[in-house]
């Protein structure tokens with residue numbers, strides 16, 4: 349069996365899935381992340397790999413989906429919200445533990461690769477994978493490969509400013525990164541909640557706003573309208589640069605069904621083309637995209 353193991357190293361759980369050559373999951377295990385303990389994190393991953401190989405009776409390749417990014421300058425993890433990983437030589441340390449070459453990519457890139465390889469964007473040449481969750485991230489896959497970029501930030505559109513603010517975008521929110529009106533401050537879950545609170549005085553989480561909107565509550569319907577219009581504006585600027593065949597949405601906010609009709613109608617006025625062929629689609633693999641994309645890091649030589 350040609351075994352590919354993907355490990356999703358998250359802030360609260362570590363999950364391993366072992367895929368066979370057809371992409372079918374042959375083994376899966378999920379454990380709690382040893383928070384704030386780097387050595388225990390390495391041990392936990394090594395145990396997951398050993399268990400999978402014992403169960404399946406085969407040795408396989410290992411790919412890791414990490415938070416943050418690999419710094420090309422230092423070869424170490426940076427920008428991870430699991431802060432005990434920052435500054436660590438995770439790739440080298442895992443290679444030593446596992447006695448093989450390991451490939452790493454950040455979780456947004458793994459999401460994009462998963463959906464481009466055998467998910468909602470299968471067969472598409474250029475894919476932009478978008479995470480709309482606690483934060484806003486993104487990854488680009490071109491012809492089956494992750495585009496890393498010179499700074500390892502390709503696709504990270506969340507800290508660009510929202511294009512051309514409109515009246516109801518004001519006052520421009522301050523982002524934790526120090527800039528104002530970052531896309532993330534509007535389109536993350538907390539961003540949606542804050543926008544709804546500003547407009548209505550009502551404190552609801554993003555999932556509750558979506559539920560209340562589905563029940564017809566006017567203020568929540570308006571919040572989703574504003575969100576869809578901002579998402580369209582923000583994605584249009586990506587389309588004008590990257591011109592992807594498919595944009596796949598992921599993260600908690602990708603579950604709102606109306607985006608897939610509203611946004612392609614709304615982005616037409618901001619895309620510099622008379623005809624727009626780019627498709628906006630929901631994810632096929634949902635929460636499995638981290639492990640699947642990590643496994644597919646070994647899909648190519």
Ligand SMILES: [Zn+2]
Nearest residue numbers: 507523525530
């Ligand atoms: Zn920012």
